Amino acid sequence: MDAKRKAPSLVDLCIDLAIENVRYIGSVSGLDSNLLERILPHCNIPQLTRIENCTKGTDLSPVTDKLWKRFYEMEYGVDNANRVIERMQQKKVQFKWKQLFEAKKKEREEAENKISKKLKQSYAESLAEKQSRQTRMTTKIPPSKRGFWGGSGSSHLTNYKSPLMKKAKIEFLKSPESINHNAVKRTFQSSSTSISRSVAAPSRPNNPLRINGASSSGSFNPTSRR
Amino acid sequence: MTPQETVKLVSADGLEFVVPRNAAMISKTIQGMLSSPVTQQEELHFPEIRGVILKKVCEYFSWALRYSRGEESEFPIEPEIALELMMAAYFLDT
Numbered sequence: 001m002d003a004k005r006k007a008p009s010l011v012d013l014c015i016d017l018a019i020e021n022v023r024y025i026g027s028v029s030g031l032d033s034n035l036l037e038r039i040l041p042h043c044n045i046p047q048l049t050r051i052e053n054c055t056k057g058t059d060l061s062p063v064t065d066k067l068w069k070r071f072y073e074m075e076y077g078v079d080n081a082n083r084v085i086e087r088m089q090q091k092k093v094q095f096k097w098k099q100l101f102e103a104k105k106k107e108r109e110e111a112e113n114k115i116s117k118k119l120k121q122s123y124a125e126s127l128a129e130k131q132s133r134q135t136r137m138t139t140k141i142p143p144s145k146r147g148f149w150g151g152s153g154s155s156h157l158t159n160y161k162s163p164l165m166k167k168a169k170i171e172f173l174k175s176p177e178s179i180n181h182n183a184v185k186r187t188f189q190s191s192s193t194s195i196s197r198s199v200a201a202p203s204r205p206n207n208p209l210r211i212n213g214a215s216s217s218g219s220f221n222p223t224s225r226r
Numbered sequence: 227m228t229p230q231e232t233v234k235l236v237s238a239d240g241l242e243f244v245v246p247r248n249a250a251m252i253s254k255t256i257q258g259m260l261s262s263p264v265t266q267q268e269e270l271h272f273p274e275i276r277g278v279i280l281k282k283v284c285e286y287f288s289w290a291l292r293y294s295r296g297e298e299s300e301f302p303i304e305p306e307i308a309l310e311l312m313m314a315a316y317f318l319d320t
Contacts, residue, residue: 005293005294005296005298006294007289007290007293007294009315009320010283010286010290010311010315010318010320011312011315011316011320013286013301013303014303014308014309014311014312014315015312017303017305017308018308018309018312021305021308024305025309028309030313031309031312031313032313032316034316035312035313035316
């Protein structure tokens with residue numbers, strides 16, 4: 001004989017559906033607290049906040065206060081919650097756990113903002129210090145120390161602002177070593193074109209005719225080949 | 227079905243639902259109302275329950291009867307009426 005199975009109650013069926021769709025619930029106005037006791041514990045913080053905000057004209061705290069206490073303990077620790085309870089007992093005041101939760105959240109946010117501000121400031125300071133030590137591109141051109149013609153001649157003397165340096169330079173230019181050096185330089189520069197033509201051939205390994213020609217021709221100038 | 231075997235349920239917006247007595251008795255509230263000597267007629271008014279909700283309640287009654295006879299199935303509930311139906315079911319103790 002089959003035992004008669006009792007159908008689940010309509011209340012239970014509706015509660016199961018409500019729990020499944022708790023993220024869509026807004027106002028629970030008119031719902032008996034026995035029903036709320038079964039549904040609201042399935043809410044997370046944003047869901048419970050939304051339900052409380054949507055349910056205008058009804059104080060849900062008889063059901064939700066213990067839920068907020070649980071959220072407080074989960075978020076900030078049981079020790080913190082116990083300390084709050086002690087303080088309330090000492091001062092003989094009673095606050096709702098939702099208020100306590102929101103106050104603690106604000107306090108934490110302010111502390112975090114302060115710390116992040118300090119971090120940003122110290123980072124900016126250290127960055128500024130680093131940048132002050134770096135070389136930077138500038139549009140200013142320093143005054144050139146050499147003349148346009150590469151060192152010989154007297155035009156470079158005008159670049160010396162210190163009279164002592166100017167005098168030292170004049171004496172150096174008048175010295176025999178400097179005169180000899182400049183003479184050699186001038187000779188070297190004037191014969192540079194003929195040297196390039198005659199010595200260019202040996203430097204090209206792919207052209208054997210030119211190399212042979214260079215060794216036997218009379219165009220080769222032994223004096224330039226020092 | 228004879229009139230004695232049925233009962234009429236009337237919603238807030240005037241919709242009438244005639245259901246078998248044994249189906250309506252699934253609701254303990256209706257059971258109490260029908261057994262009360264005060265109720266002479268077999269017509270029960272529910273000024274706080276809308277027609278669409280009362281209709282769903284009657285559908286539940288017939289589903290529950292079939293379920294208890296062994297015809298197990300799922301009872302579909304539209305999510306948008308879930309809270310209101312819950313309140314009605316709570317009131318009707320069903």
